[in-house]
Structure formats: C-alpha cells, structure tokens
Amino acid sequence: MTSLDPTRPVRPGEELDPEALRRMFDRYSPELTGPVVVEQFPKGHSNLTYLLRVGGAELVLRRPPKGAKQIKAGHDMRREYTVLTRLRTVWPKVPRTLFYVPEEESPFGAQFYVMERVPGLILRGTVLPPGVVLDAAGMRAVSETVVDTLVELHAVDPAAAGLADFGRPQGYVQRQVAGWTERYERARTDDVPDMERLAGWLASHLPPDRPGAIIHNDFKYDNVVLDPADLTQVRAVLDWEMATLGDPVSDLGMTLAYWFEPGEAEMVGPAAFGPTALPGNLTREEIVQRYATRSGRAVDDVLFQYVLGLFKVAVIAQQIYFRYRQGLTQDERFAGLGFAVALLAQVAVRAVDRNRISKLLD
Numbered sequence: 001m002t003s004l005d006p007t008r009p010v011r012p013g014e015e016l017d018p019e020a021l022r023r024m025f026d027r028y029s030p031e032l033t034g035p036v037v038v039e040q041f042p043k044g045h046s047n048l049t050y051l052l053r054v055g056g057a058e059l060v061l062r063r064p065p066k067g068a069k070q071i072k073a074g075h076d077m078r079r080e081y082t083v084l085t086r087l088r089t090v091w092p093k094v095p096r097t098l099f100y101v102p103e104e105e106s107p108f109g110a111q112f113y114v115m116e117r118v119p120g121l122i123l124r125g126t127v128l129p130p131g132v133v134l135d136a137a138g139m140r141a142v143s144e145t146v147v148d149t150l151v152e153l154h155a156v157d158p159a160a161a162g163l164a165d166f167g168r169p170q171g172y173v174q175r176q177v178a179g180w181t182e183r184y185e186r187a188r189t190d191d192v193p194d195m196e197r198l199a200g201w202l203a204s205h206l207p208p209d210r211p212g213a214i215i216h217n218d219f220k221y222d223n224v225v226l227d228p229a230d231l232t233q234v235r236a237v238l239d240w241e242m243a244t245l246g247d248p249v250s251d252l253g254m255t256l257a258y259w260f261e262p263g264e265a266e267m268v269g270p271a272a273f274g275p276t277a278l279p280g281n282l283t284r285e286e287i288v289q290r291y292a293t294r295s296g297r298a299v300d301d302v303l304f305q306y307v308l309g310l311f312k313v314a315v316i317a318q319q320i321y322f323r324y325r326q327g328l329t330q331d332e333r334f335a336g337l338g339f340a341v342a343l344l345a346q347v348a349v350r351a352v353d354r355n356r357i358s359k360l361l362d
Contacts, residue, residue, distance in 0.1 A: 007039035020107035028099035063112035081113040086162040118236040120225035139280030151294040154213040154248040167245030169212020177202045184315045187322035194345035207301035215251035217242035220258040221274040253305025310348035
C-alpha cells in the first residue's frame with residue numbers, strides 16, 4: 001500500500017528558484033549534492049509546503065504564504081523549526097530538521113526551513129485514498145491510535161525536550177479566547193452573527209487553569225503520517241506551526257472540532273475536514289472517554305474546549321479567506337471558505353445551545 005501525498009508543479013506566484021536553493025544547500029547542508037528539483041504539495045491551506053529532491057534525498061521546505069506579515073500567527077518558521085528539532089530528541093514521531101534560514105538571509109524574501117520527508121500514508125478528505133481498504137474494525141483501530149498519539153504527546157516532559165520556556169500555560173485559555181477573537185476581527189470580511197455570539201460566550205465561560213503540556217493545536221488525521229504496513233502505527237505528526245505549551249484538553253478540543261460524525265459531514269459540506277465520519281471511527285464522546293482513561297486527566301470542561309476549537313478553526317478559515325479576498329492568493333480552493341466559517345460557527349452555537357458535543361445536527 002502506498003499513498004504518499006502527491007505533488008504537482010509549483011503554483012504561479014509561489015515559485016522557488018532552484019539555483020538559489022542550491023546555494024542554500026551549499027551553505028547549510030553541503031553533503032547533499034546535485035541539482036535541486038522543486039515541486040509543491042497542493043493540499044495545505046496555511047503555510048506553503050514544497051517537495052525538494054536533492055542528491056537522491058526527498059526533503060520538505062516550509063515557508064509562510066504571501067500576506068503572512070499581516071497575519072503573523074502560525075507563520076513563524078523559526079518557532080516551528082525549534083519545536084521539531086527539540087521535540088525529536090525525546091519523541092521520535094516528528095520529522096528530522098536540516099536547517100532554518102531567516103528572512104534577512106533568504107533568497108525568497110521569507111524565512112523558511114527544510115526537513116526530511118517522512119514516507120507513509122496520510123488520510124485526507126471524506127473518502128479513503130485509492131488502494132486503502134479499512135473495514136469498520138480497522139477504522140476504529142486507526143482512530144484509537146490517533147487519540148493515543150495525542151495522549152502520548154501530552155505526556156512528554158517539556159523540560160526534557162528543552163521546551164520548558166516554549167509557552168505560558170498559566171492563563172493560556174484566557175489568552176486564546178482574547179487572541180483568536182482579535183484575529184477574527186482583523187481578518188473579518190462578512191457579517192457572521194454566530195461568530196460574535198461565540199466570542200462573547202467563550203469570554204464569559206472561561207474554565208480554571210490546569211497544568212500545561214506540549215500541545216500541537218492542529219491535531220487531526222491529515223497531520224498524521226501512518227505506517228502503510230500497519231495503519232495502527234504513527235510514523236510522524238506534521239504541521240507544528242501552532243504548537244506551544246498550554247492546556248492539553250484545549251488540544252483535545254481542537255481535535256474534536258475537526259471530528260464530524262456520520263450525517264454531520266454531509267450537512268456541513270466544505271467544513272468537514274477528513275474521514276472521521278466513515279464507519280468504525282470513534283465518536284466525539286468516545287474520543288473524550290478514551291483520552292480521559294489513557295491520560296488520567298479531568299475533562300469536565302470539554303464542551304468549552306470543543307466550542308473554542310470550532311471557533312479557532314473558523315478563524316483560521318477566515319484568515320485564509322481574508323488573504324483570498326485581498327488578492328494575496330489566487331488559490332481557488334479558498335473561495336468557499338467564507339461559507340465554511342458560517343457553518344463552523346453554526347455547529348459551535350448548536351453545541352452551546354444543546355450543551356453537548358455529540359449529535360449536534362439531529
């Protein structure tokens with residue numbers, strides 16, 4: 001079974017000069033010789049991600065998109081490079097980094113870093129990749145593995161990873177609510193009353209602080225690389241652009257926000273992000289139960305964290321849509337994200353009104 005993410009020629013306006021990259025390799029990784037071939041991964045919605053073929057090696061380059069200077073959150077390549085580099089010393093489920101280039105030294109006018117490509121299977125979209133067969137029992141086992149990997153990450157000692165100063169767990173959730181509300185206002189394009197209501201509800205229902213952990217903040221199927229020979233084994237977790245030290249149950253809430261159940265995925269359409277509605281997947285309630293049992297953490301505020309997760313995903317979509325509306329990207333995938341923002345907000349409001357995380361659209 002092979003299902004590596006496909007690449008394609010680089011989109012117009014997002015090109016990287018192979019000769020300039022060759023000079024960067026001469027400077028930072030001279031052991032990799034030969035010409036540099038550049039292709040692009042088309043699936044990402046935030047930072048730009050490229051496949052580099054250099055001297056027989058397959059590498060990945062990450063850089064911010066155009067317009068990132070106006071929307072800085074999530075586009076700090078040095079921060080992402082640092083968490084990958086340090087975390088790998090104690091937790092092997094992240095790619096090995098090669099080098100980071102700051103903006104002032106970059107031939108592209110933007111900071112970037114290079115890491116190894118981790119081969120494996122990534123489950124994207126609402127259908128399985130060609131050649132991948134998972135019955136309900138197999139799908140359940142994979143979903144359990146995803147939850148267990150999140151538990152595993154939250155058990156990593158930040159100090160042992162050299163990440164004790166990577167964030168401020170005290171007051172984390174309060175800052176999240178304030179910060180994401182501010183980001184929404186800066187990227188606002190259309191009137192979405194549900195988003196205004198959610199911002200107010202979150203600010204008035206803040207839970208108490210809990211001890212912090214290393215959190216990913218975007219943990220979902222399409223950021224997990226599975227072993228094609230055994231889909232219950234995780235080879236790597238990708239896209240650490242929003243990682244920090246913070247509330248681990250908030251990280252769980254973010255995962256739940258991406259986890260649409262049967263019936264919901266069809267109704268929310270473009271707001272559904274992955275194969276979570278396929279038969280066999282754990283439900284959101286089962287995810288919470290498994291996480292609580294495996295981690296030993298209290299999850300009594302999970303409704304709040306789920307709603308916060310939905311709000312954050314909606315803001316991320318809004319930020320991308322803002323760049324599209326400003327003409328900073330011509331990627332037509334982003335044209336429908338304004339609609340997705342409204343749908344996500346609707347789901348979050350239903351969760352608040354019904355005071356539950358399951359069966360929101362029945």
